[in-house]
């Protein structure tokens with residue numbers, strides 16, 4: 273996101289094409305809200321005139337003023353059609369805002385009324401105008417280091433869940449964290465400061481082949497990221513584990529489970545932790561420090577809530593962890609049995625990266641994360657088949673025992689401001705035996721695997737040839753994590 277200028281200069285003092293760049297950024301931000309260039313252009317022009325080309329006022333709070341004005345202009349057009357004069361009110365509101373701008377001797381604006389970082393409640397807000405639009409300044413209730421806002425532009429039901437920044441066991445899950453489980457030679461007792469600055473990487477890099485997974489800027493190294501992406505996109509080229517008694521198959525059919533379909537052997541990141549001598553600023557502690565980018569939960573068309581980043585994110589950035597209640601598979605199975613049809617647990621993710629390494633897994637060791645009732649921002653990340661912009665990577669932090677581990681989301685490529693963040697849930701849309709029915713996929717990917725939906729859509733649009741692509745993509749994407757839907 274463009275940083276507001278501190279001295280509120282007018283257009284005259286900007287470099288010649290600065291206005292053009294800013295206008296392009298504004299149009300792109302509005303495009304993210306589904307507003308076309310034709311609609312944005314006249315409103316933006318009017319606002320710039322009204323605010324004496326003070327871009328700060330237009331850009332603040334992620335272009336809220338502009339969004340406000342656009343929706344007001346749409347309302348106005350409706351009102352004119354209905355014979356009322358709400359446009360007068362709109363002009364008064366913007367005039368009032370302008371009157372609050374302090375000006376210098378040349379009548380140039382010198383200070384902004386709303387300071388950067390002002391809480392959303394205090395700023396002009398699209399959602400405040402209409403009580404049916406829900407908004408929240410920070411859904412994490414201060415439990416994260418950064419605020420996670422929520423904005424609704426279509427009148428969605430507010431989400432019902434409790435925000436937790438770290439996963440917590442519900443009851444039966446066996447998740448033992450103890451110093452005794454970490455052997456002295458699998459941590460870095462003697463390190464000091466930042467392990468990434470060592471000439472010879474410490475023991476904590478062993479899991480990632482003797483090199484740390486992160487760069488000094490806190491991004492995932494390209495090579496490591498590419499290897500992880502390949503494991504998800506081309507699992508047939510990687511090693512599979514087969515359980516003798518697969519918890520996933522048991523969840524589908526307890527009495528007569530099918531043989532294990534295999535779980536791909538995933539790459540893990542291992543972060544330094546409590547037994548290590550390095551500091552909390554050590555470059556090998558990224559996921560455990562929690563999200564640092566500006567995330568926003570927003571209303572999507574057809575997929576409920578979704579998540580976007582309001583700022584640009586480079587490839588390999590850590591976004592957030594998938595947080596929820598840690599359940600045993602049996603507990604999840606019981607929950608699903610008890611819930612009524614429309615209250616299904618649609619937010620669990622299996623922690624299956626280690627299931628096949630033991631012949632028979634004890635019930636309390638086959639774990640999953642259920643974010644239905646307790647979770648973090650990740651519970652709002654929607655699915656996209658195949659070409660999602662996020663990847664989920666297992667991370668070992670507190671325990672070398674991979675029955676429990678963290679699932680961390682990283683960007684697969686550079687991300688533009690306001691682009692929706694998505695991950696591939698690994699759903700097999702053709703799996704009719706799945707205990708919970710999959711949703712009708714609206715991901716919009718040319719590689720969408722929801723063949724049935726494509727076939728139905730194809731009946732109304734025979735030119736849609738994507739179903740063919742879908743089939744081939746589907747056969748090469750055997751998920752290692754399965755999200756239950």
Ligand SMILES: C[S@@+](CC[C@H](N)C(=O)[O-])C[C@H]1O[C@@H](n2cnc3c(N)ncnc32)[C@H](O)[C@@H]1O
Nearest residue numbers: 575576577618651652653654655711713714715
């Ligand atoms: C983990 S939640 C994601 C957040 C969810 N959209 C919400 O409003 O809370 C998963 C649910 O989101 C919806 N969803 C996610 N991705 C979707 C997609 N590509 N197409 C349609 N619905 C989707 C489905 O209802 C799914 O059961």
